[in-house]
Amino acid sequence: MKAESSMNAISPSTNAVIHLVFIAMSLTCIIPLLLVIAVSISNEQSIVAEGYRFIPAKLSMDAYRYLWQENRMILNAYGVTIFTTLVGTVTSLLIIALFSYPLSRRDFAYRKLFTFLVVFTLLFQGGLVSWYMVTTQILHLKNNIWALIIPHLFNGWYVMIMRTYFQTTIPDAVLESAKIDGAGEFRTFFSIVLRLSLPGLATIGLFNAIVYWNDWWLPLMLITDDKLLNMQYLMYKAQSMANYLSSASGEHFGTVMQVAPPSLTLRMALAVIGIGPIVLAYPFFQKYFVKGLTIGAVKG
Structure with a gap:
């Protein structure tokens, strides 16, 4: 020893x-x-004169004051982002797990066919025009909250990851013992397979959460109602507007500063506001990684 x-x-x-x-x-x-x-939190003029510094030459909260003028819109965008992230992540994770689990079973007759369909979509896509026509004309996903959720529900690459995880992690003896005890396929899947797959589910769930949280492309393509804009696209619009206002001369903007918005510091303030919640949420995902690694296997 x-x-x-x-x-x-x-x-x-x-x-x-x-x-x-x-x-x-x-x-x-x-x-x-x-x-x-x-x-x-630096002064705009000091950034222009001295460049980026870890210790601000002159402290200033002008960027956050400028954002505070639109606090209602920001809070609404946060609500949309949080809702789409939570609902989209959970729903997507369930769909991916339900689809990938049969592909990992050797006794599934159509396993090769469905695996081919998943791999084919990874190699070839229909293009933007056909995607937009199907999304808006057939699925009617335009200017509603589900337009920010449904297009990201299925990901072929995540399916292949979960299929491989099920194949290499879930022992056949566990599934056979569950069948002997009278458990059906759904009972086996929800009571045994999912509980033994927490590391894989947490990984895919974190990937999905990041995709939903950082998404700005779907609002750009499918949303025109300001009440349905998420945080990332709102930041994109705010940055574009700030750049436009900064380039205009002889004008006064805002009710707090009465000057052109600080474009350089505003860009960083938007980044802080955008990444804050997802960074704070990561430790909660971490405990599921650790917990999943210690959950059982075949015991003799």
């Missing part, structure tokens, strides 16, 4: 190298975020 444990032990030098690598990777993620926050 001692010889085996010594073979698997990591030397202090190797352990130090691993720690340095992960520290460097963490810094590459944290440092840009700190710079964005610092620039967002």
